[in-house]
Amino acid sequence: MKIAVCLKQVPSTDTRIKIAPDGKRIDPAGVTFVTNPYDEFALEEAIRLKEAKGGEVVVLSAGGQGAVAALRNALAVGADSAVLLKTDADPDALAVARLLADEIGGKGYDLVLCGKQAVDDDAAQVGPMLAEMLDLPCATVVVKLELTEGKARATREIEGGVEIVEMPLPAVIAAQKGLNEPRYASLKGIMAAKKKPVEEKAASAAAAKVEIVSLALPPARQAGRIVGEGAAAVPELVRVLREEAKVL
Amino acid sequence: MSILVFVEARDGKIKSNSLEAVSEARRLADEGSPGEVFAVVPGSKGEGAAALGAYGADRVWTVDHELVARYQPESFVACVLEAVKKASAQVVLFPASAMGRDLAPRVAGRLGAGLASDCTALDWQGGALVATRPVYAGKAISTVKIAGSPALASLRPRAFPQMERRPGTSAAVEVLGITLDASRARVRTIEVGASEGGRVDLTEAEIIVSGGRGLRGPENFHLIEELAEALGGTVGASRAVVDAGWRPHAEQVGQTGKTVSPKLYVAVGISGAIQHLAGMSSARCIVAINKDPEAPIFKVADYGIVGDAFEIVPALTEALKGLRVGS
Numbered sequence A: 001m002k003i004a005v006c007l008k009q010v011p012s013t014d015t016r017i018k019i020a021p022d023g024k025r026i027d028p029a030g031v032t033f034v035t036n037p038y039d040e041f042a043l044e045e046a047i048r049l050k051e052a053k054g055g056e057v058v059v060l061s062a063g064g065q066g067a068v069a070a071l072r073n074a075l076a077v078g079a080d081s082a083v084l085l086k087t088d089a090d091p092d093a094l095a096v097a098r099l100l101a102d103e104i105g106g107k108g109y110d111l112v113l114c115g116k117q118a119v120d121d122d123a124a125q126v127g128p129m130l131a132e133m134l135d136l137p138c139a140t141v142v143v144k145l146e147l148t149e150g151k152a153r154a155t156r157e158i159e160g161g162v163e164i165v166e167m168p169l170p171a172v173i174a175a176q177k178g179l180n181e182p183r184y185a186s187l188k189g190i191m192a193a194k195k196k197p198v199e200e201k202a203a204s205a206a207a208a209k210v211e212i213v214s215l216a217l218p219p220a221r222q223a224g225r226i227v228g229e230g231a232a233a234v235p236e237l238v239r240v241l242r243e244e245a246k247v248l
Numbered sequence B: 001m002s003i004l005v006f007v008e009a010r011d012g013k014i015k016s017n018s019l020e021a022v023s024e025a026r027r028l029a030d031e032g033s034p035g036e037v038f039a040v041v042p043g044s045k046g047e048g049a050a051a052l053g054a055y056g057a058d059r060v061w062t063v064d065h066e067l068v069a070r071y072q073p074e075s076f077v078a079c080v081l082e083a084v085k086k087a088s089a090q091v092v093l094f095p096a097s098a099m100g101r102d103l104a105p106r107v108a109g110r111l112g113a114g115l116a117s118d119c120t121a122l123d124w125q126g127g128a129l130v131a132t133r134p135v136y137a138g139k140a141i142s143t144v145k146i147a148g149s150p151a152l153a154s155l156r157p158r159a160f161p162q163m164e165r166r167p168g169t170s171a172a173v174e175v176l177g178i179t180l181d182a183s184r185a186r187v188r189t190i191e192v193g194a195s196e197g198g199r200v201d202l203t204e205a206e207i208i209v210s211g212g213r214g215l216r217g218p219e220n221f222h223l224i225e226e227l228a229e230a231l232g233g234t235v236g237a238s239r240a241v242v243d244a245g246w247r248p249h250a251e252q253v254g255q256t257g258k259t260v261s262p263k264l265y266v267a268v269g270i271s272g273a274i275q276h277l278a279g280m281s282s283a284r285c286i287v288a289i290n291k292d293p294e295a296p297i298f299k300v301a302d303y304g305i306v307g308d309a310f311e312i313v314p315a316l317t318e319a320l321k322g323l324r325v326g327s
């Protein structure tokens, strides 16, 4: 099996967002960058499939030099090789999908794994866009994946339940939390990763069609008030919910 | 200016998220250069289609075919692409529901079009569609301009009003002339499993009661369920209790769970970690019940009670049972 995994480097989820002076992006000072959490599920699934069925896992990221950290980490966890599609521009999802499609297409991949969404831009677009560009079947928000005889069977989360879909391989799968429990890199893995190849390719992303005009913090929520302590405060809570907040 | 709306129907019934999208399309059409609003409803025999006129649709295309009887991505993409062409649409709107979130990027990928997902507001600026959308799970708000035609956007459920802008008006309903190709429909649904009781999904819920590690164990979540029931709400959870296996992942609220904006959010035994706050800070009213007066959840809560959830929650449930809960 030849598997591609698309990884994005994003600010860690405990980041307190500050806006840069240009008012269009976040201030990167003091921000820790990590692999997008959903991409860790995608990577783990790829490595498990390789362990079960043999084959090769290639990790890809489009971005600046910083993305190499995410790729190296993936190599340490068990991926075989990495490709950085190096771009300094701020591509939108469409441009990223195009870069990934051009790199992945025609190379004989059986499976392409992505995260459900990147937790920075929250677009949830690249996986299914990439699938359409490669003309491959695709399932998104996948919490369980089984591969048998050239087919993928995926359980996907939908409103109020799940649905199980089946499609021929090759296919694109976008991972949701619950798919698996990602492992950590071992010391041995980290050492081995140093010898694994990271290929850097200059990539030119198309101009963003979704262009950022501004980025701002949401209106701060005012801390409200403590209506009381213990069960004795219940009548007052019910009163304010009815009379002040008017939500009951 | 011609605007197309993808309308979602389930078991023949048009979803409220799609009425919101049609209402917004009408508003945009009226405020932009004059134009028509079209709707495409795959999987519809026409039930409720004419009534979309009241919300602002001028023309509705239905597709009644076994390939679209339920969501089938390739066939739905084909229907939307055909409708885009027929309408010469410059803007295409989708509800950002499970279905819309799967479908919209596929359509964008096929058209090479820009898509702003999960928008909370839309407007015109110098003839271009401008969208407001939460990013970093709501820790920041981004304003984006969608260049090129068509411009695509998906609308966060419950963020746009559902409005009968033209009461009594019927839309012209036609069958979308399209030949669907079964060999293109590669993703086949094998089975659909509903979660218990067909409860309202968190993203669509008006009222949410969430429980955290303060509940001490899964056996105590009946307290949360009973409170939710008394309020007519849906149960949510923190990641800590989902990771512990007390509750299913579908109930997780937060940066790596669901982003919700209900009318009322009650957090019980939840500390208010930044990742949890990210998912629920846009709720209209937040109530926190926590024994620690210093818990960060109180910094975002409108109302709080400090104390033991095991004592407060049953008392609150009892008090609410006495009230008639309306909207």
Ligand SMILES: Cc1cc2nc3c(=O)[nH]c(=O)nc-3n(C[C@H](O)[C@H](O)[C@H](O)COP(=O)(O)OP(=O)(O)OC[C@H]3O[C@@H](n4cnc5c(N)ncnc54)[C@H](O)[C@@H]3O)c2cc1C
Pocket: A013, A037, B211, B212, B213, B214, B215, B237, B238, B239, B240, B241, B252, B253, B254, B255, B256, B257, B258, B268, B269, B270, B271, B272, B273, B274, B275, B276, B279, B289, B290, B291, B292, B295, B307, B308, B309, B310
């Ligand atoms: C990558 C990443 C993503 C994450 N994503 C999410 C996410 O999407 N959603 C999310 O929720 N978290 C997320 N987290 C986890 C988050 O950081 C917190 O660990 C988690 O939210 C804590 O859950 P909790 O509030 O239930 O538990 P705790 O933080 O342990 O809080 C329990 C609270 O219960 C109170 N309590 C205890 N006993 C009682 C009692 N008898 N009565 C009343 N109150 C009581 C305590 O005072 C305390 O405030 C994420 C973390 C990471 C690293």
Ligand SMILES: Nc1ncnc2c1ncn2[C@@H]1O[C@H](COP(=O)(O)O)[C@@H](O)[C@H]1O
Pocket: A006, A007, A008, A036, A038, A039, A042, A060, A061, A062, A063, A093, A096, A113, A114, A115, A116, A117, A118, A119, A121, A122, A123, A124, A125, A126, A127
């Ligand atoms: N720059 C990128 N490089 C590689 N993969 C990416 C990139 N951006 C997004 N992805 C993949 O696409 C998924 C969805 O991202 P998004 O559409 O941006 O929310 C992510 O979880 C990644 O798997």
